[in-house]
Amino acid sequence: MTAKLKNDLFLRALKGEDVPRPPVWMMRQAGRYLPEFIALRDKYDFFTRCQTPELASEITVQPIRRYGMDAAILFSDILVVPQAMDIAVEMKPGVGPWLPNPVRTPADVDRVVVPDVNDSLGYVLEAIRQTNEKLDGEVPLIGFAGAPWTIFCYCVQGQGSKSFDKAKAFCFTQPEAAHALLRKITETTIAYLKAKVATGVHAVQLFDSWGGMLSPEDYREFSWQYIQQIVDALKPVAPVIVFAKGCWFALDTMSRSGASALGVDWTVSPQVARQLTSGRITLQGNMDPARLLSPPGTIRQMVHEMIRGFGKNRYIVNLGHGILPEVPIEHAGAFIQAVKDYHEG
Amino acid sequence: MTAKLKNDLFLRALKGEDVPRPPVWMMRQAGRYLPEFIALRDKYDFFTRCQTPELASEITVQPIRRYGMDAAILFSDILVVPQAMDIAVEMKPGVGPWLPNPVRTPADVDRVVVPDVNDSLGYVLEAIRQTNEKLDGEVPLIGFAGAPWTIFCYCVQGQGSKSFDKAKAFCFTQPEAAHALLRKITETTIAYLKAKVATGVHAVQLFDSWGGMLSPEDYREFSWQYIQQIVDALKPVAPVIVFAKGCWFALDTMSRSGASALGVDWTVSPQVARQLTSGRITLQGNMDPARLLSPPGTIRQMVHEMIRGFGKNRYIVNLGHGILPEVPIEHAGAFIQAVKDYHEG
Numbered sequence: 001m002t003a004k005l006k007n008d009l010f011l012r013a014l015k016g017e018d019v020p021r022p023p024v025w026m027m028r029q030a031g032r033y034l035p036e037f038i039a040l041r042d043k044y045d046f047f048t049r050c051q052t053p054e055l056a057s058e059i060t061v062q063p064i065r066r067y068g069m070d071a072a073i074l075f076s077d078i079l080v081v082p083q084a085m086d087i088a089v090e091m092k093p094g095v096g097p098w099l100p101n102p103v104r105t106p107a108d109v110d111r112v113v114v115p116d117v118n119d120s121l122g123y124v125l126e127a128i129r130q131t132n133e134k135l136d137g138e139v140p141l142i143g144f145a146g147a148p149w150t151i152f153c154y155c156v157q158g159q160g161s162k163s164f165d166k167a168k169a170f171c172f173t174q175p176e177a178a179h180a181l182l183r184k185i186t187e188t189t190i191a192y193l194k195a196k197v198a199t200g201v202h203a204v205q206l207f208d209s210w211g212g213m214l215s216p217e218d219y220r221e222f223s224w225q226y227i228q229q230i231v232d233a234l235k236p237v238a239p240v241i242v243f244a245k246g247c248w249f250a251l252d253t254m255s256r257s258g259a260s261a262l263g264v265d266w267t268v269s270p271q272v273a274r275q276l277t278s279g280r281i282t283l284q285g286n287m288d289p290a291r292l293l294s295p296p297g298t299i300r301q302m303v304h305e306m307i308r309g310f311g312k313n314r315y316i317v318n319l320g321h322g323i324l325p326e327v328p329i330e331h332a333g334a335f336i337q338a339v340k341d342y343h344e345g
Numbered sequence: 346m347t348a349k350l351k352n353d354l355f356l357r358a359l360k361g362e363d364v365p366r367p368p369v370w371m372m373r374q375a376g377r378y379l380p381e382f383i384a385l386r387d388k389y390d391f392f393t394r395c396q397t398p399e400l401a402s403e404i405t406v407q408p409i410r411r412y413g414m415d416a417a418i419l420f421s422d423i424l425v426v427p428q429a430m431d432i433a434v435e436m437k438p439g440v441g442p443w444l445p446n447p448v449r450t451p452a453d454v455d456r457v458v459v460p461d462v463n464d465s466l467g468y469v470l471e472a473i474r475q476t477n478e479k480l481d482g483e484v485p486l487i488g489f490a491g492a493p494w495t496i497f498c499y500c501v502q503g504q505g506s507k508s509f510d511k512a513k514a515f516c517f518t519q520p521e522a523a524h525a526l527l528r529k530i531t532e533t534t535i536a537y538l539k540a541k542v543a544t545g546v547h548a549v550q551l552f553d554s555w556g557g558m559l560s561p562e563d564y565r566e567f568s569w570q571y572i573q574q575i576v577d578a579l580k581p582v583a584p585v586i587v588f589a590k591g592c593w594f595a596l597d598t599m600s601r602s603g604a605s606a607l608g609v610d611w612t613v614s615p616q617v618a619r620q621l622t623s624g625r626i627t628l629q630g631n632m633d634p635a636r637l638l639s640p641p642g643t644i645r646q647m648v649h650e651m652i653r654g655f656g657k658n659r660y661i662v663n664l665g666h667g668i669l670p671e672v673p674i675e676h677a678g679a680f681i682q683a684v685k686d687y688h689e690g
Contacts, residue, residue: 165669168635172643215611215633215665248593249612266560267594288560290513298517324510 004137005202010071011140013282013316014203014239014260022307022315023070024339025142026332027243028322029063030075033332036062046091050076051123057130064139066329067336071140071203074131074196076124078146078207082155084120085188086113095159102158104170106177112155114184117192124192125199132200143201145193147208147244148185148230149223155181164213171222178222186226190233197238203260204234205241212246219250231259241284245321251276266291266320270309284316287335292319292327296334303338312344349482350547355416356485358627358661359548359584359605367652367660368415369684370487371677372588373667374408375420378677381407391436395421396468402475409484411674412681416485416548419476419541421469423491423552427500429465430533431458440504447503449515451522457500459529462537469537470544477545488546490538492553492589493530493575494568500526509558516567523567531571535578542583548605549579550586557591564595576604586629590666596621611636611665615654629661632680637664637672641679648683657689 005011009023031037037059040049049055059075079089079097092098103109118125131141154160156167156178171178193204211223227242234240235258242254243263254262255277262281264273266288273283287306292299307317317339323332350356354368376382382404385394394400404420424434424442437443448454463470476486499505501512501523516523538549556568572587579585580603587599588608599607600622607626609618611633618628632651637644652662662684668677 163635163669165635165638165671168633169638169671172636172639212612215636216614216617218633246591246612249614249617267557267591269561269594272561272594288513288563290508290510291517291560293510293514294517324508326510326514 005140006137007070007139010316011202011239013314014241016282016314018313021342022310022312022317022339024317024336025069025071025073026063026319026323026335027073029067029069029073030059031323032325033323033327033329034062034066035329036066046077050080053123053127053130056124056127057134060127060131060141061134064135067333068340069139069336071142072131072135073142073144073205074124074128074201076127076144078144078151079154080121080124081145081151081185081188081192084115084117084192085184086111086115087155089154092159097154097159099154099158102166103155103181104166106174106180109177109181109184112181112184114187114191117188117195121192121195125195128196128199128201140202141200142203142205142241143193143196144205144207145189147206147211147223147242148182148189148226149214150208150210151185151189152178152182152222153210155185164210168213171218182222182226186229190230193230193234194237197234201238203239203241205243205263206230208242208244208247211244211250216249219247220253224250224253228257231257235259243284248276252278255281261316263318264320270306274310279314282314282316283310284318286318286320289319289321289324289327292323292331292335294331296331299331299334300338303335304342307339307342312342350485351482352415352484355661356547356584358659359586361627361659363658365657366684366687367655367657367662369662369681370414370416370418371408371664371668371680372418374412374414374418375404376668377670378668378672378674379407379411380674381411391422395425398468398472398475401469401472402479405472405476405486406479409480412678413685414484414681416487417476417480418487418489418550419469419473419546421472421489423489423496424499425466425469426490426496426530426533426537429460429462429537430529431456431460432500434499437504442499442504444499444503447511448500448526449511451519451525454522454526454529457526457529459532462533462540466537466540470540473541473544473546485547486545487548487550487586488538488541489550489552490534490575492551492556492568492587493527493534493571494559495553495555496530496534497523497527497567498555500530509555513558516563527567527571531574535575538575538579539582542579546583548584548586550588550608551575553587553589553592556589556595561594564592565598569595569598573602576602580604588629593621597623600626606661608663609665615651619655624659627659627661628655629663631663631665634664634666634669634672637668637676637680639676641676644676644679645683648680649687652684652687657687
């Protein structure tokens with residue numbers, strides 16, 4: 001699969017090879033800032049878009065057609081995993097993810113299913129096949145999943161939260177039940193990501209959106225050990241990128257995990273990110289998504305400064321979190337183009 | 346004033362003096378976890394509580410009566426400052442702070458008033474007088490204000506936000522107008538905090554709740570320089586504590602600012618916090634507020650571990666953010682008592 005890729009810059013950066021310029025993609029690049037995405041969103045609801053391979057694959061390739069990023073990321077959602085585990089997930093207008101039956105007791109945990117992913121998430125695998133047909137070897141395809149802790153947060157809290165107090169209370173008062181749920185999520189995630197790789201994604205990324213809400217000690221216990229299990233399981237079959245937002249304190253540990261790359265957010269300067277990871281791993285990030293609201297000339301300058309900061313090798317240009325819906329399409333274009341125009345000296 | 350305090354542990358820790366045990370207080374200690382607070386909240390709305398000195402002073406001393414913390418913090422809100430600057434602020438049920446006329450243009454900035462604080466915030470000063478009468482020299486009283494960047498976020502965004510995209514867009518596209526607004530907020534805040542000190546608070550704390558949403562470079566430009574101005578202005582009259590949530594990346598700079606202490610959140614371990622500040626300043630924090638949901642025995646153990654981690658000197662025990670409303674009152678009590686019971690060896 002990799003052999004026939006026309007543009008393998010992204011995979012080379014993941015391997016740590018020298019490259020003429022760093023590859024670039026943007027978290028949530030298949031998303032609401034694109035008029036062609038909005039046209040589809042107005043016709044089909046959220047889960048229809050995720051569960052219909054024709055739509056998911058079309059949405060995935062939209063930004064590639066418009067901008068020619070160096071990697072595509074499959075359009076989906078981290079909450080398809082709890083859904084497959086028999087935990088109902090809805091999208092509530094104005095609220096976001098809404099889980100009407102949150103997991104709050106050991107008995108609730110017992111009822112959670114570790115599914116056959118080929119069956120319950122077969123629609124994602126079909127979307128991968130259709131996406132690769134559409135991409136026709138142009139660029140590699142990234143598959144993703146939420147880190148177990150982040151999925152756990154939604155399963156227990158039942159919705160987004162500023163403090164995820166109910167999720168934490170479950171950990172701090174019923175740690176055995178909490179770990180049982182985290183193990184089930186981890187097992188499902190490993191099977192899910194392995195199936196994705198077997199079907200044709202070239203790399204996988206784990207999103208730990210809520211890891212930064214834990215103390216370093218609690219992070220080790222309730223988040224990191226499960227991410228490490230996933231890295232160990234996936235490493236033999238595909239490069240793994242770990243993006244743990246707000247987890248600057250764990251970058252050293254993460255850099256020794258066997259992951260191929262680490263995502264970093266914009267609170268970590270390029271120099272500090274290299275320092276905290278002792279220069280031993282490919283890094284991905286990290287412009288403040290709100291900085292894409294700056295004038296295009298400023299964006300261009302900041303991108304070049306960022307590449308000089310991280311260095312062109314062992315580096316994947318990205319934002320420090322998902323692109324904001326209100327970013328003008330020309331500004332997203334300026335970000336991508338600045339990377340393509342980059343040359344040293 | 347200070348001379349006649351019965352318990353000056355808090356002020357001694359701010360001065361860096363050796364103490365038998367560290368002082369303790371909790372952010373939002375005058376708040377919704379207390380039944381006696383809820384009884385008042387059910388009778389009076391938010392701004393009535395803030396603006397009525399009898400109520401504000403009563404709420405301030407409630408936790409001191411129940412637990413005997415080593416410092417009281419005046420019950421108020423950071424948004425009384427924009428209110429005094431002629432920017433309307435409402436509390437919308439289910440939404441939180443709501444500013445119906447957000448500042449979005451240079452003309453909007455021009456209309457913002459730098460008020461006479463003795464006039465427009467006289468009710469806060471009266472609350473300080475009444476609180477000190479009620480405290481009767483038992484413990485020192487802390488006055489607080491929001492950092493200019495955090496106040497700016499609300500003034501421009503118009504409400505709380507996950508990304509404060511509109512506030513950032515204002516900075517990134519109209520930097521001159523943004524700085525003009527930040528200067529007005531800074532000027533008002535300095536006058537406000539000086540008036541508080543003149544009226545009888547023993548120390549002041551600045552809350553930069555949203556500083557951690559900026560990159561280190563943007564933090565320097567849009568937040569830190571204004572905090573430094575406030576520290577410079579207040580330092581001659583009272584000890585200043587700066588608490589910038591999520592701003593681990595600026596701890597080194599902050600430790601050289603002339604502030605008497607720095608608040609730290611729970612993503613920074615005690616050891617790393619000491620390292621990042623080169624052991625040169627009193628630190629305050631930093632237990633995860635959700636950890637007060639743990640069993641009291643665990644809380645006690647964690648408090649003692651935390652004190653050993655920071656060391657008993659140059660340290661003020663606190664949470665890493667405000668106490669959560671659902672914390673059982675016995676758990677808050679266990680936190681305070683564990684500090685009082687601490688002894689070395």
